[in-house]
Amino acid sequence: MVRKNQTLGEFIIENQAEFKYSSGELSRLINAIRLAAKVVNHEVNKAGLVDITGAAGETNIQGEQQQKLDVYANEKFIQTITNREIVCGIASEENDDFITIQGQNKDNNNKYVLLMDPLDGSSNIDVNVSVGTIFSVYRRVTPMGQPVTKEDFLQPGNQQVAAGYIVYGTSTMLVYTTGHGVNGFTLNPAIGTYYLSHPNMRFPKTGNIYSVNEGNYAQFPQGVKDYIKYCQAEEGDRPYTARYIGSLVSDFHRNMIKGGIYIYPKSKKATKGKLRLLYECNPMAFIAEQAGGKASDGFTRILDIQPESLHERVPFFCGSEEMVNKAEEFMQKAE
């Protein structure tokens, strides 16, 4: 049941009651994510002060320089969720391999695995531009009691039981779905409580915003070049407006509210695109579809792609349904 300004805690409890067989584990997991996000939010708000600025000095498996806030957020989410024994495994952008979580009695009786991008939009941390956290949850496929395996993480996105993101922007919001629509909660920092500020979020069917890093234009596939030219043409309701923050979460959030499309295509330097299927594209695609939007790699529905490795990348076209359809049309035509 949805009531405006309901707190996130109330929403979780009231919505769990709707699922007769629910054991409360997913609710406890969302609660733990809510808590970890508050801790990380506190540090994000200090970005710019010496101790939290700049590189951490390590390179992650993506070959990217880890920022101090990448490492901090990763540790806080893993710690908060491990301490509460709610999942049997965690995979993160910042960890080479998945982590097995055992209960106090060394058992493996938790049924969910969590995949996450602890800090999204890392290039924006030190320049005071909004960043985020992205998460995705699956039921394990291996039998209870056994340690998790890669198979528990390499599930197609259409098997997700929950997905969401936190955007640390002008305000801090937690937006998530459990497959029954998308709801957004804004944090009141004075009292540390999230309130339901955006019930039942929906992507407008179309819009006039396109988000793509045009600096890579020369390297883009012909279909993407043609679609960008289409967006810029002086015809009908075009030209559209170009908006690109460089934080997937923030660009997605704006486009979900105003109507728009975000594209991170493959290019000569990024032959598979840049974004990671498991903890960036799958969760955002699940949210997009639950909000009436669409997500593909230009041809195939993101949620139907069978993952092969933890950190694999895919091209990403996501946003208002009619705009993604149009972009796909150009991709197919240029094939």
Ligand SMILES: O=P(O)(O)OC[C@H]1O[C@](O)(COP(=O)(O)O)[C@@H](O)[C@@H]1O
């Ligand atoms: O600077 P580029 O190549 O446009 O890439 C920006 C994209 O990369 C990302 O920063 C990748 O995410 P991380 O910051 O989590 O690595 C996205 O948030 C963003 O949309």
Ligand SMILES: [Mg+2]
């Ligand atoms: Mg990211």
Ligand SMILES: [Mg+2]
């Ligand atoms: Mg990241």
